[in-house]
Each structure stands twice: as structure tokens, then as C-alpha cells.
Amino acid sequence: MHRGPKPAREETAIAVGAVFMRAGTFAKSILVVATLAVMVSACGRKPTVLDTPYEAAVEERRQMERDGVETLPPAPQPPVRERPFILDGLI
Numbered sequence: 001m002h003r004g005p006k007p008a009r010e011e012t013a014i015a016v017g018a019v020f021m022r023a024g025t026f027a028k029s030i031l032v033v034a035t036l037a038v039m040v041s042a043c044g045r046k047p048t049v050l051d052t053p054y055e056a057a058v059e060e061r062r063q064m065e066r067d068g069v070e071t072l073p074p075a076p077q078p079p080v081r082e083r084p085f086i087l088d089g090l091i
Contacts, residue, residue, distance in 0.1 A: 054076055054077075057076035
């Protein structure tokens with residue numbers, strides 16, 4: 001049985017300022033920061049070409065007419081103009 005002090009364990013450490021981090025912790029930190037940067041950079045982006053459901057239905061019906069389909073779905077009704085809500089001005 002050995003009763004002396006335990007041998008020192010060597011650890012890989014990276015100096016970040018005055019704080020030392022293990023390589024695994026440092027890699028995880030970089031991964032988290034990179035993931036957050038990608039998520040934040042994509043916020044607020046709109047697709048460039050996106051039809052409304054009405055426009056898509058009209059285009060689909062036109063395509064069916066060009067293809068010569070005999071039974072066409074009924075013509076889509078244009079959307080009802082949305083009335084503004086009283087509190088919309090606060091937004």
C-alpha cells in the first residue's frame with residue numbers, strides 16, 4: 001500500500017488571459033460562441049421570393065390551365081383587406 005503523496009497529473013491547459021482552461025473546455029466555449037454568432041447573424045432575414053397563399057393558388061391554377069387539366073379547382077378568392085387593430089400604432 002502506498003501512503004505517499006499522489007503523483008501530479010499532467011493536464012493540457014491553454015492560457016486565456018490570466019485564467020487557465022483545459023483544451024476540451026476551451027473547444028466547447030469556442031463552439032458555443034460560434035453557434036451563437038451563426039444564430040444571431042441569421043435573425044431578421046427574409047426569403048427573397050416568397051408568394052402569398054393567394055398568389056400561389058392563382059399561379060397553380062394558371063399552370064393547370066396551360067397543362068390542359070379538365071377539372072380545375074375553383075378560382076381562389078382574393079384575400080380580404082385586413083383592418084388595422086386599434087393598438088397597432090403602439091408597436
